Amino acid sequence: MSFDTTEHNRQRFCFDGVESVWLFGYGSLIYKVDFPFLEQRPAMIHGWVRRFWQGSHDHRGTPDAPGRVVTLIEQPGARCRGVAYRIAPDVFEQLDEREKNGYLRFTTTLSFDDGRCDEGLVYIADEHNAAFLGPAHEADIARQIAVSSGPSGHNDEYLLKLADALRHLGDDDPHVFAIEGYLR
Template sequence: MTSNGEPGEEFWLFGYGGVVLNRSLIWKPPPHYDQRIPGWVTGYVRRFWQASQDHRGTPEAPGRVVTLIDRAHWASLSDAHAEAPEQVWGVAYRIRAEKVAEVKEYLDIREINGYTIHYAPFHPAAGGPSIRTLVYIGTPDNPQFTGPQDPAQLAEHIHRSAGPSGANRDYLFGLERALDELSPESGDAHVTNLAGRVRAIEARRGEGAVGGDEAASHEFKKVDSVDEQEETEKT
């Protein structure tokens, strides 16, 4: 299948930390993948500027998750974190050919909380030609987009937020760890800065780490159906 679902070519998903199918694809794989490749895309900036009502927050008290922002648009905004790496690191997952139609239908019908489908060229860390990947992005015109925020206030917000998938800070720490594990070059200063601020809040208040699923080792489990993937996510 092609990235558009045409017979005979491949279908890839890019995970950068954004929340789709109530999972963070950079470390929680989609169903039916058979390859996972680290690498990056360019032309974007990763920021914790997407509200989360169904993953790390609630409709009454939304948490915060990451989205990608077109780099030219980001440059026009007033961001306290005024620098961003040229490469946005993440992972690409190839969906098994016989399951592409099932996964695409599942992706199409699920509520994705402000994220929309885009396509971007993905550059494998090991080299070779780029791969056309599907990526979910919370664009600035979606109702969950928050825009620039004061880092100290954003860290406080992440520290106190929680949702059906657990504590917002576990998601932040998990993203930081997942990025660090990809490559010596894959860190993101925005993510690391926020994680450091949240740890400082914990230290001031005498708290320990929350210790949810994102604090554990990242295990990449293959499952046999999208329904089983949902049950795996809940455990």
């Protein structure tokens, strides 16, 4: 079941007087950059891990047969590598529509490769949203991804592009790579 968060996200933050905001991407926002940005940099956030625990009823699956996409799960001591984009606040209108199936914007501290940190936003679909599928064995997740498809394409394309993008970033994500191994 989907949960449209578009309007909720648009009311969640006030960007009056703000020229730009950092956005952290850890899933398709790493490799499918179909939005304007002012700057792009590798970054990481601490205390979170990437997991294929969110259902995709609108992009990589359908309401009757959801695909699986990544969200972030809190885990003390963990870190999640991705890409930070400095964007104009009006870009969120497009991104809120793209990330509408259960994802809410949260503030986070971004750590950049040069040691600097800055505040930014991240989309997270937590366990309280209706599209949350939760944990499963990586082999079962791979089987679901292998047969899922939606308006944005086959679910396996999402997984494979994400795995390639993480390798390009120099990230070793055991969860993503285990699912990729089962899929192949």
